[in-house]
Amino acid sequence: MRFDLNDRRVAYGVLALMPLFFSSNLVIGRAAMGSAEPFTLAFLRWFFAFLILLPFAWQGLRTHARTLLSQFELLMGLGILGMWICGALVYEALRHTTASNATLVYTASPVLILILEWAFRGRRIAGRETLGILLALAGVLTIVVQGSLGRLVSLTFNAGDILIAIAALSWAIYSVLLKRPPLTGLPTIVLFAAIALSGAIGLLPFAIWEIAETGTFPDRLDQWISIGGLAFVSSVLAFSSFQYGVKVLGPSVTGVFMYLLPPYGVFMAVFFLGERLALFHLAGFVLVLSGLVLATAPPALIASLKGRLRGREATGTGNPAATPDT
Numbered sequence: 001m002r003f004d005l006n007d008r009r010v011a012y013g014v015l016a017l018m019p020l021f022f023s024s025n026l027v028i029g030r031a032a033m034g035s036a037e038p039f040t041l042a043f044l045r046w047f048f049a050f051l052i053l054l055p056f057a058w059q060g061l062r063t064h065a066r067t068l069l070s071q072f073e074l075l076m077g078l079g080i081l082g083m084w085i086c087g088a089l090v091y092e093a094l095r096h097t098t099a100s101n102a103t104l105v106y107t108a109s110p111v112l113i114l115i116l117e118w119a120f121r122g123r124r125i126a127g128r129e130t131l132g133i134l135l136a137l138a139g140v141l142t143i144v145v146q147g148s149l150g151r152l153v154s155l156t157f158n159a160g161d162i163l164i165a166i167a168a169l170s171w172a173i174y175s176v177l178l179k180r181p182p183l184t185g186l187p188t189i190v191l192f193a194a195i196a197l198s199g200a201i202g203l204l205p206f207a208i209w210e211i212a213e214t215g216t217f218p219d220r221l222d223q224w225i226s227i228g229g230l231a232f233v234s235s236v237l238a239f240s241s242f243q244y245g246v247k248v249l250g251p252s253v254t255g256v257f258m259y260l261l262p263p264y265g266v267f268m269a270v271f272f273l274g275e276r277l278a279l280f281h282l283a284g285f286v287l288v289l290s291g292l293v294l295a296t297a298p299p300a301l302i303a304s305l306k307g308r309l310r311g312r313e314a315t316g317t318g319n320p321a322a323t324p325d326t
Contacts, residue, residue, distance in 0.1 A: 011248035014241045019260035021238035023268055028229040033091060035223035037216050041230075042087035043207035044218070047200040048231035049239075053193040060190035068194050071182050075198045078174055082239070083199025085170040088206065089163055097160025110255035111137075112172035117252055120176070129252075132295025136259035139287030143262045147280030175251040178243060188244045196235070256295045259288050 032041060061068065068075065111133060117123035145151035177183075183191055211217055218224055245254035263285045270277050 011245055015245045015257040018241040018257060019264045021233055023261055023264040025234040028226055028234060032226035032230050035218040037210045037214055038091035039088040039203055039206040039210045041091060043200055043203035044227050045230045045235055046083045046196050049235035050193060050196040050200055052232055052236050057189045057193035060187050064186055064190055075194050078177060078195045079198030079202045081170045081174040084202050086167050090167050093160040093163035109168040109171045110258050112169055113175050113251050113255035116172055116176045129295045132291040135291030136288050139284040140259060140262050142280055143284035175255055178246045179251055188240060188247055192240045192243050256292060259292055263288055
């Protein structure tokens with residue numbers, strides 16, 4: 001069987017794993033955040049991510065150098081949005097807010113992607129997409145508030161939550177900009193390497209200032225291993241799979257898969273950190289997965305299913321009373 005990277009089925013399979021790579025930040029990042037200050041950690045993460053990508057992207061970077069240089073400002077903008085704001089700023093935000101609040105606020109990004117595409121590209125939002133997003137958001141809320149309305153009412157927001165909200169908007173803009181015509185013709189790994197380098201360049205001056213001010217820099221092997229894990233799993237695998245999904249399926253469909261972050265995060269916490277799996281987790285998983293399928297199912301598949309149901313009703317096979325006894 002021929003493996004086609006432009007096959008939508010392959011893209012859906014990759015996107016099913018993509019939130020797992022992002023969620024690894026909950027486990028790997030916990031150790032790494034204690035090894036450096038926010039801008040220093042974000043710089044090291046993306047500099048090493050670029051080094052990991054370089055052997056695979058080098059030839060493509062040379063081939064597409066003219067295009068990349070012509071889009072220098074756009075690439076730097078993507079680096080600021082995806083690595084500066086959604087990297088260092090998120091690390092700083094987590095010093096002032098809880099992981100639950102951050103998860104709740106960050107899950108606004110798929111909705112923001114749809115709104116941005118509607119506002120600037122005239123994309124129509126189907127009713128089933130709206131319903132799917134609402135179901136997925138309900139699932140996320142169920143997990144975050146642990147199935148308790150009292151917890152939802154008692155949630156309070158602070159400066160850290162505002163920073164996370166800025167990061168959510170930044171991620172939505174980043175996702176939409178990836179579909180700009182000059183970038184869509186570039187191979188995924190080449191584009192990602194260029195953005196990773198742009199992000200590292202944007203972070204470098206702030207990392208130097210931070211190191212000079214605090215004197216904090218990783219000096220143990222376990223700290224460097226954690227940073228290496230962030231660079232490979234939470235950066236290279238996570239972002240490259242996201243950009244691949246945007247290229248094949250578009251930012252709106254790809255963004256909806258971000259609703260799988262909380263379920264994956266809970267499973268990783270249970271598996272790696274020994275936390276307890278509760279009934280509200282399962283209820284949230286069902287809502288998230290139902291909404292995900294409803295919001296991202298290809299229109300052709302929906303039309304096909306509707307046609308089959310109508311056909312069954314017309315022939316009477318959908319009516320149990322019309323089925324002969326056996």
